[in-house]
Amino acid sequence: MTTLPSESIVSQPIARAFLDRSPLIAQRFPQQIVDADFCATRARHGASRSRLVELVAASMSNLSLSDEQNAALAVLRSPLSVATVTGQQIGLFGGPMYTIYKIRTAVEEARRVQEQTGVETVALFWLEDNDHDAAEASSAHLLDADGAVVDIDTWDKTDDRKSVSARSVDAAMYERITTAAALITGQHADAVRERYSEAYSNGALWADAFLAILQPYLAPWGVLVVRGSKVIESGLHLPILLRDVEQPGQLGAVLAAGTKTIEELGFTPQANVGSQAFFGSDDTGRQKIVVTDELLALAKEQPHRFTPGVLARPIVQDAILPTVVSVLGAAEIAYHAQLREAYEFCGVQMPMIVLRNGATLLDARTERLLSKDGHDVAWFMRTPDELERAIADVLTTNVIPAVELRNELLGALLAPYLTAAETIDQTLVATVRAQGAGVTSTLEALEGKLRSAAKRTQTLVVDRIRSIHALVSPRGVLQERVFPLAFWEARFGNTDLRIIVEHIARAPIGSHAVIGLSDLST
Template sequence: MPTDCIPFRATGYFSDFICDYLDQKKELKPLYNRFPTLENFKAQIKEKGHSELVSESRRKVLSKTLANQYGNIEASELTLSNIESLKSQNTFTITTGHQLNLFTGPLYFLYKIISTINLTEQLKSEYPDNNFVPIYWMASEDHDFDEINYFNFKGKKIQWNSDQTGAVGHFNTKGLEDVYEVVAAEFGSGKFAEQLKDWFKNAYISHNNLADATRCLANQLFGEYGLVIIDADDSELKGLFIPQMKKELIEQIAFKTVSETNETLENLGLKVQVNPREINLFYIHNGLRERIVFEDDTFKVLETEISWNKAELLNHLQEYPERFSPNVIMRPLYQEVILPNLCYIGGGGEMIYWLQLKSNFEAQGVTFPMLLLRNSALVKTKKQAEKLEKLNISDADLFLKRSSFINKKVRKISNIDIDFSEQIQHLKVQFEDLFKLAEQTDKSFLGAVKAQEVKQIKGLKHLEKRLLKAQKRKLKDQIERCTELQEQLFPGQSLQERNTNFSELYLEFGDELIPELIKALQPLQNEFTIITL
């Protein structure tokens, strides 16, 4: 299984913000606690271990809740052992989170979890006196159904339509029987196709809500590696978060702290990912998930008649903590309050908004985790690799935008040189002499000389484009073979991992897929991985 790597910045698909973080630019260092290196985990373990939030009693609540959530799941011995080990003071977690996308959604769902599993293995090897548990945090309280109700399969969008509202984890799986019929037809026949169908059926047809279905599917894929899946939409877990929610409701801490951080980022010329509200909690109950606001000395739930005064609200929070749901600003804090967590692994967009939140963690007295960019990868078959080599297409070429990719290939395979940069440079040198001559004779001619220079350079560039276009027509068949291959690996001219569902690769590689990905992906490498299977 040959692998290659290229820097994230060189791909052209990752923001300067996240690349600057990976480069550990000094301007960003105040935004995080420690950069994720194997050596830095020693201090993170010590700091988190001393936090009162990882007390024995709180650990017991976490372990008990997880055991209950796995009550109807056929979990591996390693997963059950991991859940039990969370009671111990020397056990810590590495966490990733993801929405409840239908059938995992884009391929990078796998990369997030594999990064998490592999990092726990590395840490156990480096710090054998501690235990490290890989956690998948399900975004069961999310309410953006349109983002998660489909997955792409060979250029087709397989979608689940439902008019349910509220937290998606509560959604009844009714209607997914029809989706299964579509899935079964699309996957076709054969051993690997039958396995995919079984996974879909066991998850979505055999469970009543989307959270349980997603837990089942993730467990089927990664249970043997000890993955622990948590649904934090739980009364007892939210009970552990009451002090932080109370502070948010009454003091509006996140709005003040994150707004200040955002201003700092904007002064650095960086684009912020999320903006805080005055209160960063939703009210969630019976299909409702709406914002809590403070208006006219009253706490209200938008679009409803629900309201409280301060005393009533705090009593309600104490009695029904499960009805209070953190938004994107508060969810990371909730995670770090209930888990003995050392590191969060996420995509580029997630990393950016986490970097906005450290000041809120400090105001709430919660240890800020290390932040690790998940592995990113491009998977190609041996046949595709052979075609790339035959067509003289490098890995770096594949990441070019389509027009640049085509132009580069035309120039490379053309029997004439269609690069006029040398001629243009020569022309500029000639005009430098003309400028000197005009300067010495009559300065009024400088404008005319400049206009002539612009005209001639423009003419050369136009001629270059025309010749390039003519060569594209002449080399049409070869260019089509190149672009067809790029489209296979970059569907819709986007990264494979952001578009393709794992089922396409599983049909190709079967049970070898996940083990081979686990071998190839190195979480602390901080480079884009290219894998040939």
């Protein structure tokens, strides 16, 4: 296993500054360490432990808890315990791979906190199923038979304001999922299709299916789940909701102030701020809050009709849970930088923020192709257009004259003509230079034809490079953001994949590993 420098992976400016420990951004995250005192403070805050246990039990009611999860639940009952937390929305076929990397990073952080402070710590996964982005929750990316990335869409585009938590698989969606699953290939593909087919059975809630797919990883790691929808049903978000509706617009104004600070520091905010931090809902789905005289009474009587927006959700989470570490992706770190004032306004301590680990996985075929190719994995992390130019350079290096040599030779060829023009008729100097530019243009066109011909005559090399790129950097994007859990489970099996993810999470915080099955034997 090797690791890539974070500079080549994390490009989001705020997250980049966070990793570089820039004082400008560091001040936006007040909790820089987790010690016993911070754990004691956080353990005293949040919902009662009996309510938290009930919340987890309701969230995981469709799962059979493992011994490790039951042990974690017992720890959560203790009023002295704390939690490391990460979260994600629902995703088709287990969601993009970074979901499982986030979860395992939270597990490693729980172990680290417990070892360093002596405080019992559990890892919690917050499933944000209050989300209304059904398109994202029901889509994925796979490879077709030709090795090209294809988009998978399984939602019928109905009821677009309906919460994802209320959506279930119908017969038509099941057929679309089954058809898409035929594209899943690998040594373990049949087992994966069977397991996922069971999870997505007709009538299954999307959230239940998602957790059933994750459970072979959550179970041995002892990870507990909190569903955002169960939090809303329970009304545990009411204290933060009241901050938004008792004086309408005040929490939004505080969020706007934090956002303005980010702008004044020279950064572009990751998330937009609305006038209200929460959304309302009715029988037709999610709605923007309309401020009326009855709003406060409605919030107190029916808090389940209000859900937090993207900037209020982390505050709700940390107001309820005894969070000491929050494991985030780069974009999440960026919008958390807007939240310091809002956390303080709501009387909630912001936990320590940790960037999740990431990885680029290599299946056996890609490892073989890389061994023949000679380039390292980082070389392939480029856009498709950049790749095609790089391929042309690879195939024609030391064959087609370098640009510098071509320009040098052309300059030497034209020099006597320029001298003659300067001697005979100064007005012809421009003509000579124009002729030189024309020759340059002709040679560039010729070079393009030669590169295209090289690609045609060296198809094995070209196909190998494109195949590696399609898996390592599909569409020029980090692999972990494109292919879902099912894609890799079919190639490695969930046992070996779980071991690989454990290796990834043991690397230093925020690392991006390059790892394949061969690394398990070394």
